[in-house]
Amino acid sequence: GAVVSQHPSWVICKSGTSVKIECRSLDFQATTMFWYRQFPKQSLMLMATSNEGSKATYEQGVEKDKFLINHASLTLSTLTVTSAHPEDSSFYICSARGYRGYNEQFFGPGTRLTVL
Amino acid sequence: AQRVTQPEKLLSVFKGAPVELKCNYSYSGSPELFWYVQYSRQRLQLLLRHISRESIKGFTADLNKGETSFHLKKPFAQEEDSAMYYCAPLGNAGNMLTFGGGTRLMVKP
Numbered sequence: 703g704a705v706v707s708q709h710p711s712w713v714i715c716k717s718g719t720s721v722k723i724e725c726r727s728l729d730f731q732a733t734t735m736f737w738y739r740q741f742p743k744q745s746l747m748l749m750a751t752s753n754e755g756s757k758a759t760y761e762q763g764v765e766k767d768k769f770l771i772n773h774a775s776l777t778l779s780t781l782t783v784t785s786a787h788p789e790d791s792s793f794y795i796c797s798a799r800g801y802r803g804y805n806e807q808f809f810g811p812g813t814r815l816t817v818l
Numbered sequence: 819a820q821r822v823t824q825p826e827k828l829l830s831v832f833k834g835a836p837v838e839l840k841c842n843y844s845y846s847g848s849p850e851l852f853w854y855v856q857y858s859r860q861r862l863q864l865l866l867r868h869i870s871r872e873s874i875k876g877f878t879a880d881l882n883k884g885e886t887s888f889h890l891k892k893p894f895a896q897e898e899d900s901a902m903y904y905c906a907p908l909g910n911a912g913n914m915l916t917f918g919g920g921t922r923l924m925v926k927p
Contacts, residue, residue: 736915744920745904745918745920746904746917748915795861806864807864807915809854809861810861811860
């Protein structure tokens with residue numbers, strides 16, 4: 703089946719630093735990748751949608767200058783949290799959708815970001 | 819406004835009991851609907867989609883357009899069904915999923 707990986711699985715950083723999270727589709731080409739954020743005991747909230755080779759589309763309330771998304775290839779998208787602050791601490795999950803006949807998304811395992 | 823609601827945050831049943839996880843949506847048109855499941859310490863994965871009209875792990879979900887509901891049902895719950903379940907309509911642009919708040923199902927022995 704289709705597999706999506708994320709790296710790192712967890713990261714701890716100091717306030718003010720930037721953190722990059724990678725999302726890779728391992729055995730299929732992802733036309734579209736999605737980035738979600740999940741707070742403890744809450745549901746997933748879509749942050750942005752990215753299509754390979756084009757700018758990401760951000761959801762309302764998500765700062766595009768703070769959460770930089772790059773989708774440079776059909777198998778890799780990156781999310782960079784710039785100038786991270788403690789309130790950015792969360793679980794970040796990516797998903798990918800490939801060239802299939804239906805709209806199934808495949809999810810990565812998530813990345814736990816803790817900003818001190 | 820497009821919205822999906824899962825009214826129960828927690829549903830606790832005994833093994834062998836029937837279970838129904840509710841999902842109501844408020845979308846224009848005819849959205850495509852999915853149920854995703856997240857077992858403990860595992861990633862989110864697709865359980866079933868309404869267009870397939872299939873039964874996965876004994877679960878079924880019927881789309882009721884009149885009631886705008888897509889409830890997930892299983893006649894006899896098993897302990898291994900304990901997980902978080904998310905109802906997710908696909909946006910009208912056919913592009914992105916919106917997740918309900920999720921329901922934690924606990925199946926007690």
